[in-house]
Amino acid sequence: MKYAIALFVTASAFGQSIPIARVAEDARVVDRVAEVSKRDLPRDLLKRMLDQDIDLMRGKRNDGTYQYASWERLEAGRVEDSFSIQPSADDKFTKSEVRGDFVYRVVLDMPSRRMLVTRNRPIWIDRVEIDYMPLNSPTTKTQVAKIGAWLQPGQLKPVDIDDVARQATVRVFARTEQKTGYGNLNVTLIKAKIFDNPDSPYADAVASAKAIERGLEHDDVNSIRAMAQRMASDLQPQVPVAHNVEVSAPRVDVTPASPEVFAELQAIEDLMTGTDAEKRQGLDRLHQLLRRLRSH
Numbered sequence: 001m002k003y004a005i006a007l008f009v010t011a012s013a014f015g016q017s018i019p020i021a022r023v024a025e026d027a028r029v030v031d032r033v034a035e036v037s038k039r040d041l042p043r044d045l046l047k048r049m050l051d052q053d054i055d056l057m058r059g060k061r062n063d064g065t066y067q068y069a070s071w072e073r074l075e076a077g078r079v080e081d082s083f084s085i086q087p088s089a090d091d092k093f094t095k096s097e098v099r100g101d102f103v104y105r106v107v108l109d110m111p112s113r114r115m116l117v118t119r120n121r122p123i124w125i126d127r128v129e130i131d132y133m134p135l136n137s138p139t140t141k142t143q144v145a146k147i148g149a150w151l152q153p154g155q156l157k158p159v160d161i162d163d164v165a166r167q168a169t170v171r172v173f174a175r176t177e178q179k180t181g182y183g184n185l186n187v188t189l190i191k192a193k194i195f196d197n198p199d200s201p202y203a204d205a206v207a208s209a210k211a212i213e214r215g216l217e218h219d220d221v222n223s224i225r226a227m228a229q230r231m232a233s234d235l236q237p238q239v240p241v242a243h244n245v246e247v248s249a250p251r252v253d254v255t256p257a258s259p260e261v262f263a264e265l266q267a268i269e270d271l272m273t274g275t276d277a278e279k280r281q282g283l284d285r286l287h288q289l290l291r292r293l294r295s296h
Helices: 003-012 018-038 043-057 203-217 220-236 259-272 276-294
Strands: 069-085 092-110 121-135 141-151 154-176 184-198
Touching: 018 043, 018 141, 018 203, 018 220, 043 121, 069 154, 092 121, 141 154, 154 259, 184 203, 203 220, 203 259, 203 276, 220 259, 259 276
Parallel strands: none
Antiparallel strands: 069 184, 092 154, 092 184, 121 141, 121 154
């Protein structure tokens, strides 16, 4: 395959121990398990294995970042906690603290009710303090967002973090009026979404692994097997002939009826039902396939 030598050279150049041969063998295991299964696919086990393989192909570092993937300000999950904000006669504040990894936004949310029938109380939000470590920096930063306003039941207040934070500790300083009693406040951290770099030498194999996971969710054995076979093929290293500086990939039959074309179309179809990044990758692979068919 066209990326086979690049995979081997890139892993060596960066000095990382990425067991690509093991990842390829995992793909063959997925194919074989899907072939013999009869409504008893071990989905959780296979997904854990694929998650680990995706981390390996993304080049996961010790700090949780990746060599071949990055985060964007799109929601991928949430870290939430609820707090009781106490009244104060001398402007003392209740401090509420939440921690999260790979987050980019804080949302202060006032539920309409404290319990089933008791209406919530307005809360004075003084400020939000955020201690965080940016993705590409070992230095901790502090961001202070001065709010200075009452938050009414049913309202929410978003605060964007200046950078996507690899680690963040968020502290909210708030109070209620003494005559009204306590109020409830929800503090939510919005997690950033990870995207695979399009120039990664492992991009096709990662896309296939994610397509396998979607196939597992829908018991689509044909798709699982097609993507597992493609993943194993993408990760198969090509060994150059001794004393020969030229390395040629085997010619692939691109006739419309060939199994390779069918597998490629299946991969494109799976990508086109995925995320925006996967749809772009699927469109690019479709263009490549059309060019190959025209030149055949």
